Amino acid sequence: MSGLRNFVDKIKPTFSKGGKLSFLASTFDAFETFLFVPNTTTQKGAHIRDCNDMKRTMIVVVIALLPALFFGMYNTGVQVGMSGWQAFWFGFLKVLPMIVVSYVVGLGIEFAFAQARGHEVNEGFLVSGLLIPMVMPVSTPLWMIALGTAFAVVFGKEVFGGTGMNVFNPALLARAFVFFAYTPQMSGEKVWFAVDGMSGATALEQLSTSGQMSYSNLDAFLGFIPGCVGETSTLAILVGAVILLFTGIASWRTMISVFVGGLAMGLLFNAVGTNAYCQIPAWQHLIVGGFAFGAVFMATDPVTSAQTNVGKYIVGFLTGAIAIMIRVVNPAYPEGMMLSILFMNALAPLVDYFVVERNIARRKNRVKLAK
C-alpha cells in the first residue's frame, strides 16, 4: 500500500501546475482520490466532516447494488433454461459488456468535461454507471446503452453543471432515452432473454392484460421472472436496502413512503376496481416490475430527491402512488416506476420550496403570538 502511495506522490508533480502533463490534472486527481482519502482539510466556514467522503459513499451504494446485480446475472442464465454456476457464468458474460460499455462511455465523457472545464471529476457516475445496465433488458444492443449513457451524462448532468446539480436521475434518464428512442428493443416479449428465439411476457405485461400472472408470488419475490437485469429480485434489492439504511446513505423516509404510496394507490384501485388489473392485491405491485428497485436505489438518490424531511415523505409517497397509477390506468406503459420517479424529480424542488415556506410562515406566526 505504501508503495502505491509513494508512486502516486512521485508522479504527482508531473500533473501539478507547471508540470509536463498539467492539462491532465483533474484526471490524475480523480484517480488519486479514488485510491486514497484526500488529506486536504476545509479551511473556512462551519463544517462537519467524517471519513466518508463522496467516493466512499458511492462505493457503499455500489456494494448495496451487488446482490441485485449478481442475482440478475444468475437469473439471465436461469431464464434461458440453465442452472447453477453455468447460469451465473452465462449471465456474467452477457451483463459484463453492458457494464463495461456504460462505464467507459460515461466516465469518458465525465473526464473530458472535467478536463475542459478544469474542475475535479465528479464521483456520481460510479453508481450511475452500474445502475444503467441494471435497468436495461439483457438483450439491449451495446451501442444503444452507449448512446443512452452519453445522452444521460451530457444532457442529464453536464449541462446542469455535473454531479450534485442534476435535476433528473442520470441512470433513469438513460433508460428513458433508450425506451423512447428504441421502443422495440426495450419492450415486448423477446427482449428479456439473452438468446434468440425465446419469448415470454413479463409479470407486469401479463398482469396488465389479464390481471393474472403465470409466475408464483414466491418466484416474483425471489426474482425468477423475466425483466431488466437488476430489477427482478425483490429479495436481493431488500438486502441492498438494508445496507443503504444501515450505513445511513439512503433516506428511510423516502424509501418507506414510496412503498406506502404504492400500497395506498393499490388499495384505492382495489376499492374502485373497474378492471382485472385494478383488482390484483396491492402488495403484488411491490414485488413485480421495477417498483422495488426504483424505490430503493433511484427514488432515494440524494441529489434528485427532496432535501427537506417533510418533502421526502411527500415526494416518496407521490412517487409510489403515481407509479401504480401509470401502471394501472395507462395501457401504453405496463411499467410506471421510471416515469413516476422522473416526474417527481422535476417536482421535488417545488415541494421543498413549499415545505420551507410553510416552516417560515409557521415560525413567523409563533413570533406574532409571543408579542
Place this chain on the structure above:
Amino acid sequence: MSNNEKEPLFSAKNMKYLTAPFGKNNPVIVQILGICSSLAVTVQLKPAIVMALSVTVVTAFSNLVMSLLRKGIPSRIRIIVQLVVIAALVILVDQILKAYVYDVSKQLSVYVGLIITNCIIMGRVEAFALGNKPWASFLDGIGNGLGYGAILVTIAFIRELLGSGSLLGFRVIPESWYITNGGFYSNMGLMLFPPMALIIVGCIIWIHRSYNKDLQEK
C-alpha cells in the same frame, strides 16, 4: 450619406442586413424566435425546406410593404395593418403551395396558416421595416427568413437522417442494416418527437455560443 449620392444596391451596409441573421443575429438561436414551428415541421427535410422558403417570402414582402407604408400609417393602428398585410401574404403562399406542391402542403397542414403568428415576421416588421427604407427592409426580410430556414433545415436534416434513415425521402441507411432485417441498426424513435428537436436546437445554440463568446450570458 449625402442626398445627391445614390447608395449602391448591394453596398456593404445592405449586405450586412442580408448576412447578419446567419451569424450573430440569427432569429432562432440568438433571438429565440420561431421555436414553435422549428419543432413542428422538422420531422422531414422536404416540408422544412418548403416552410423555410414560405417564411422567407412572407418576411421579405411584409417587410417591403410595411416599409413602403410606414409613413402613411398612424402608429396607433399599425399592428392591425401589419396583420392584414402578413395575413394576405400568408394566404397567397398557402394557395400557391396548394396549387404546386399539394402533398407537402398537406404535411405542413396548419403550420402554413400559422406563419401569421411566427414571431420573426412581426418582430422584423416592428423592429426594422417601420424605421428603414424599402430595399434595406426587403433584404433584412430575406436574410432573416433564410437565417431561420438554415436552422430549420439543419434540424430537419438531423431528424430525418437519424429518425427515418432517409433524406428528402430517399433511403440513406441501407435496409439490410436494420435489426428487423438481421442487422444491428435501428432508427431513433425519439427523433420523431418534438422534444428531441428542442434538444437539437439547444445543441446548436451551445455550439454557436461556444464560437461566439460575446453572446454568452454572464
